[in-house]
Amino acid sequence: MRWFGFGFNAFAQICVQEKSNKEDSSSAAGEVKVNVPIELKNHVGRSKIRASWSRRASLFLDEEKSVRLAGFYASISNESFSPVMVDTRGCRDAIISETHLTLAFPDRIECWDLQSKKKVPSWSMEILTQSQNSDVNLPLVPGGYISSKTPIFHSLSSHLQAKSLALGGEHAILLTAAGAVYTWGQGSHGELGHGGLIPEEEPRTVEALWGMSMRSVAAGGWHSVCVGDGGDLYVWGWNESGQLGLPSRGLRKASQQKSEPQAGELCGSVSTCLGEERHEEVYISIQAFPALVDVSPSCEIRTVSCGSRHTAAVTTTGCLYTWGWGEYGQLGHQTTTSLDEPKCVEFFRNESLHVVDVVCGPWNTFTAAVKKEVLAT
Template sequence: MRWFGFGFNAFGQILKVFHPKELRSYVERSGCCLKTSRISASWSRRASLHLDGECVREIATLTLCKLDLNRIGYTSCCFPGYPLNLPLVTGGYIAPKPPFYRPLSPHLTAKSLALGAKHAILLSVSGAVYTWGLGSHGQLGHGGLTSEEEPRVVEALWGMPMSCVATGGWHSVCISDGGDLYVWGWNESGQLGLPSRALCQDTASSPSEKPQDGEKHEVFISIQAFPALLDVTPSCEIRTISCGSRHTAAVTSEKSLLAVGEYGQLGHQTLISLDEPQRVEFFKEQQMCVVDVVCGAWNTFAAVAKEEVACS
């Protein structure tokens, strides 16, 4: 697969900001190419997972970034018992104790887990959705703004099996088995694909002007405290989805990429924020089939299929 990136670039994670740019898809090692198969995005770097090359039988994990660790005050530290040098901020440390472990309820068999800034969303093998953690922005989907210390089922979705969950900084999304998209949480930047007052005021000539008689009153949503079915136009099924801090990106059954939320990380080749999902035309114009998407906090990485695979 070929990977393209766009969005926040202060650390050199991507080669261009709001215009999709192909990442280096291979590295040379012993005369062989290790092709990129997966991207893991973070705040200041991107990590690429590479599969076997023709003459390489091991799996290599590479960190691709332009940070000069020594120049910005990083030191190298070796974890006890492991011959791997890890970059640490001066004064940083590695705790030798094992990670904190707390078992979930026996009836909770997890299929996948997504973590937001201060909340978690779990998809069980039965397709039920559970959330817990901070609820101040409605990101738990229970209809209120209170926090939960234990996993609690999202009752509004009960009886509708879900196939995928994802979470941003303060919002959550999931996809049903039928390809429908449900969203909830914070919508300040339009990241839920619902009308945002902040974005409307940016474009309105007189936002304080009252509607005239007979005009519709626009309903704006700052916080959506329970799951809402998002009506995507034109109608399509959603196959996979990923969330950044204030944006959301999804791959459709037609292998197009949709993006909504805060400006440059949407791939629309503009810095304008959107509160309605729009197709990223770059991939359509290049006749590319998008098959996967991974969002970092402020950037997006999209995978396209091999050239011989035709889009439906």
């Protein structure tokens, strides 16, 4: 399995760019934006990726399990601000934020403050393997979940029977063992899916999805996504950059402004040239209820991940589709254009690669793929 990254790279969390002899603005821009998928070095075998805005944590699962960091801190060596060296051997799962690195071991959970020089975790808990489930799926931990902000630990009712949990910028989305979806937190952008824009302090079921079993959930900065058992994709929340895959006024206007000069030279406008009434297109700024999005007409969705304002989905046929904000090349289409419709990333198809997983950082995307010949054998 090979991992690729594209998007925001200002801290070399994707790759270390070779320095040009000429220190000009173009070379600096090249370091920040990676709009073509680049294979991560020394990243083979079974592994997971976790990403924050400025960092990447790579969890290696073969043989001696361990975590390696890339990005911010990796090049910092001054005494006033240096990371604590953490022993990650035996780690089974990890998540990283701008302030904390959380590690799950078979017998314990450790949360390390990356801004502290202390050689002990800022928070930890033991896992009693005889009485509790040791198969931790971060940010879920026995009895609750880990937040990227203080307080680190938040309790959850055992009645929820949580299977997985995703944390957005200001909200959370939880999937139960029965396939039900709960959300809570800030709801000002419709990211909770309850039809309103008010916050919820406690987990509340998304009633629009009641009776439909879901198998995975994901959360962006201000939007939410889930995949049904049948491979259907449901989205809700903020659509300012097209991250829901629904028509975005801002993106459509920008596209029209680019094409209108040429069209105007020919006939002025569609309505005056053809003598037809102009139909007002419906734009979605906030989708407060779950909406069904067709990513690929002939394929089911295998997995999905959300960045701050972009979304990426992998189909059961091994194709990667991305949409939303693309300013840093995080959509992988070799441009920095934003999209409000899912589009296949042709790079993997052209390289005969079958995509098996995707993980979005806030402004970048990481994808795991294997050669199609390997699948055939």
